[in-house]
Amino acid sequence: MNGNNIGGVEVSDDLVKNRVVRILNDMLNGKINIIFGCLELDGLWYQGHTFIGIDFGEHYHNLAHIPLPAQYHLWNQEALKERIKELDAYKPNILYSARLLLDEMNIERR
Numbered sequence: 038m039n040g041n042n043i044g045g046v047e048v049s050d051d052l053v054k055n056r057v058v059r060i061l062n063d064m065l066n067g068k069i070n071i072i073f074g075c076l077e078l079d080g081l082w083y084q085g086h087t088f089i090g091i092d093f094g095e096h097y098h099n100l101a102h103i104p105l106p107a108q109y110h111l112w113n114q115e116a117l118k119e120r121i122k123e124l125d126a127y128k129p130n131i132l133y134s135a136r137l138l139l140d141e142m143n144i145e146r147r
Contacts, residue, residue: 053086058144061135071131072100092134
């Protein structure tokens with residue numbers, strides 16, 4: 038091991054890279070919410086996995102005020118529609134960043 042840490046547990050670079058690839062592919066395939074994916078990737082970057090880059094942290098910062106699907110029922114429907122429109126406008130940039138990172142890692146999209 039080389040001192041990488043996720044949730045207080047030492048992990049290898051390969052495990053971190055596999056986790057990043059899974060998150061990116063899940064975002065691209067719509068399996069996880071892109072806001073949550075950005076948050077996860079930003080957390081890994083903050084833990085020192087700098088190959089991820091700062092883009093996902095910036096994306097998360099721009100979207101943190103938008104509710105996650107589990108919170109939709111708590112929102113006024115008109116306000117929620119506006120937030121979802123905002124999310125839809127950001128989505129292509131985030132998905133582009135995800136594809137770009139996979140390309141930089143020499144990983145084919147699954």
